Amino acid sequence: MKNEEENVNWFKVLPWWQKILVLLVGFVIAALFFLGPDVFGKINENKSQGPPEPILHVSVVSHFDQPWAMGIDDLNAFRTLTKNHPKMRWTHLYNPVAYTQLTPHYKKMESFVKKCRDDHGAEIGVHLHMYESLLKKAGVKFRNSPSMNAKSADTSQDDTGYSVPMTIYSRNEIDKILNFTLNKFKEKNLGRPRSFCAGFYAASIELQKAIATNGYYISAAAFPPSNKFGAQYAPSWHELSGWNKTVTVRSRPYKISEETILPIGTAPYIKAKDGKPLIEFPQTCKIDWMVSVEHMKTIFREHLKFCKQGQMSAVCLAIHENNAAQHLEKYDTVLNYIYEQILSNAEKGIRIEYSTLSAIRDNFFESKANPEP
Numbered sequence: 001m002k003n004e005e006e007n008v009n010w011f012k013v014l015p016w017w018q019k020i021l022v023l024l025v026g027f028v029i030a031a032l033f034f035l036g037p038d039v040f041g042k043i044n045e046n047k048s049q050g051p052p053e054p055i056l057h058v059s060v061v062s063h064f065d066q067p068w069a070m071g072i073d074d075l076n077a078f079r080t081l082t083k084n085h086p087k088m089r090w091t092h093l094y095n096p097v098a099y100t101q102l103t104p105h106y107k108k109m110e111s112f113v114k115k116c117r118d119d120h121g122a123e124i125g126v127h128l129h130m131y132e133s134l135l136k137k138a139g140v141k142f143r144n145s146p147s148m149n150a151k152s153a154d155t156s157q158d159d160t161g162y163s164v165p166m167t168i169y170s171r172n173e174i175d176k177i178l179n180f181t182l183n184k185f186k187e188k189n190l191g192r193p194r195s196f197c198a199g200f201y202a203a204s205i206e207l208q209k210a211i212a213t214n215g216y217y218i219s220a221a222a223f224p225p226s227n228k229f230g231a232q233y234a235p236s237w238h239e240l241s242g243w244n245k246t247v248t249v250r251s252r253p254y255k256i257s258e259e260t261i262l263p264i265g266t267a268p269y270i271k272a273k274d275g276k277p278l279i280e281f282p283q284t285c286k287i288d289w290m291v292s293v294e295h296m297k298t299i300f301r302e303h304l305k306f307c308k309q310g311q312m313s314a315v316c317l318a319i320h321e322n323n324a325a326q327h328l329e330k331y332d333t334v335l336n337y338i339y340e341q342i343l344s345n346a347e348k349g350i351r352i353e354y355s356t357l358s359a360i361r362d363n364f365f366e367s368k369a370n371p372e373p
Contacts, residue, residue, distance in 0.1 A: 054307035055363060057314040057355040058300075058338055060331075061091045061220060062321055063127050063287065065199070066162070067098035069322035070105055075112060077324035082120060085335045087342075089354040090116050093127035093197050093220065096184040100133040109321070110188060117191065123356035125195030125220070126181055130161040130169070138180035140173045146240060148200040153236040165202035165240050171210055178214040195357040197221050200233070201283065203242045203261050205270075212270050212278045218361045219256065220316070222247045222263070222282040229299060230291035249299045251282035252306065252313050253364050279361045287318040288327045296334045304341070307350050314360050 062078065064070075082088065092113040098106040116122035128134070132142040142161060149163040150156035158164055166174065185193055194217045198207065201223040208219060225238055229249045233241070246262045255277035257265025269277035284303065285296045299315060306313035317334065319327055342352045355363070 053349070053351055054310050055312055056303055056307045056350070056352045057312075057360045057363065058352065059091055059281070059314060059316045059355055059357055059360060060088050060335075061093060061283075061316055061318045061357070062324075063093050063197070063318060064095035064098070064109075064321045065127070065129060066322050067095055067106060067109060068101065068103040070109060071322075071325070072105065072108075073325040074322055075105065075108060075324075077328040078112060078321070080328060081324075081331060081335065082116060084332060085339070085354075086120070087339070087354050088120075088335060089356050089359070090120070090122035091125055091195055091220075091357045092116065092122060093125045093195065094185075094190065094193075095127050095129070096181050097129065097131050097134045099184055099188070100137045101131070110190070114190070121356070123195060123358055124185075124190050124193060125197070125357060126185075126193045126216075127197050127199070128166060128177065128181065129199035130164045130166055132161050134180075135161070135177065138177045140169065140176050143168060146236065148202065148237045148240050149234045150236040151234065153239040156236055163200055165200065166198040167202045167204040167207050167240070167242065171206055174207060174210045175214065178210065182214070194218060194361075195220055195281075200237060201241055201243065205258070205261060208256050208261055208270055208278060209258075212272050215273050216278070217272045217274065217276075218279045218281055218357045220281045220283065220357055222251060222261075222280045224249050224251070224282070224284070224286065230286050230295050231289070247282055249284050249286075250302050251284065252303070253279050253281050253360060256280050276365055279364055281314065281316060281357055281360060283316050283318055285315060285317050288320055288323060288330070293330055293333050293337075297337055300334075300338065300341070304345070304350070304352075307345075307352075312363065314355075 094113055098109065113124050117124055135142045143164055144159050144161060145157035145164065146153040147156040147158040147163040148165055185191065196211045196216045197220040201221045203221040211219060223241065223243050224247050225232060225243055225245060242261055246264050251263055254263045255269045258268050258270055259265055272278045285291055285299050296317060303313040303315045317331065319331060345352055
């Protein structure tokens with residue numbers, strides 16, 4: 001009985017400060033007992049709902065401008081880049097003009113882009129110049145002016161159609177050209193194209209609405225007109241392309257407005273067939289002959305800054321099919337640099353990934369860190 005009384009009265013003999021300490025400890029234990037699951041659940045929930053992991057996408061895009069001019073050395077250069085950089089994901093913007101006029105290596109080219117798709121996760125999109133042979137097969141009357149590669153758009157012409165903007169054709173004519181392209185892709189088992197770029201990066205609201213209606217999800221046309229980084233196109237290009245200084249080497253993917261093709265656009269947006277907005281993917285590093293290794297590295301680092309701020313971004317490296325051999329060393333060097341950046345930044349929690357254009361669009365809608373106008 002005495003032991004029981006001592007056990008009960010031990011609290012009474014404690015100094016006042018120890019009594020307060022005991023009461024506080026008891027209160028904390030009781031709170032954790034009754035509220036613990038909710039408290040810890042919220043802590044764990046907050047950890048799992050941290051800021052979205054920033055991703056810097058790197059897209060490597062080939063432009064098939066003049067397929068008949070692609071030599072075996074150019075094709076081998078593409079193969080070398082594919083072999084040297086197995087994590088790279090090509091987006092081949094293929095041109096059906098290879099089937100409308102004599103193209104010596106079209107079977108080898110076709111085989112290569114299919115192998116990239118089937119074995120290396122590549123995407124096959126579309127690139128169109130307004131060649132007469134292509135338009136004839138599409139049932140569209142050929143025009144030879146104006147030219148996007150002249151001192152002035154006035155009185156300029158190009159009898160090959162190479163530099164004539166697709167945007168001068170009517171909506172009905174554009175639909176015919178796109179329909180011919182899709183049928184040729186089906187015939188050649190090239191798949192259903194989702195990415196698109198017109199020759200010389202020409203764009204307009206009407207063209208963007210047309211490609212969306214015809215099943216494309218992403219445009220790769222927004223082109224920086226400035227010569228701050230690299231060269232720039234001829235004066236007539238600036239008159240006819242549709243792009244201005246709001247597009248820079250730092251521009252990021254954006255939703256295309258129904259009112260303007262520029263990145264300053266706001267809702268409502270042009271909708272693709274999946275119900276989501278058509279996305280524009282700026283050509284940040286321009287294209288092969290325009291930029292140096294250091295230009296591309298600098299532009300890459302500019303976009304890496306976005307990711308360090310917790311924002312998604314994307315860089316595009318673009319190369320023509322008919323001078324791939326000439327620029328092989330340049331792109332091999334840049335891709336080696338990017339691989340080093342992938343490894344060094346992974347330790348800092350920053351993801352750098354090679355992605356196709358369509359994959360970038362998918363991530364744009366999935367990521368909470370995507371850019372908004």
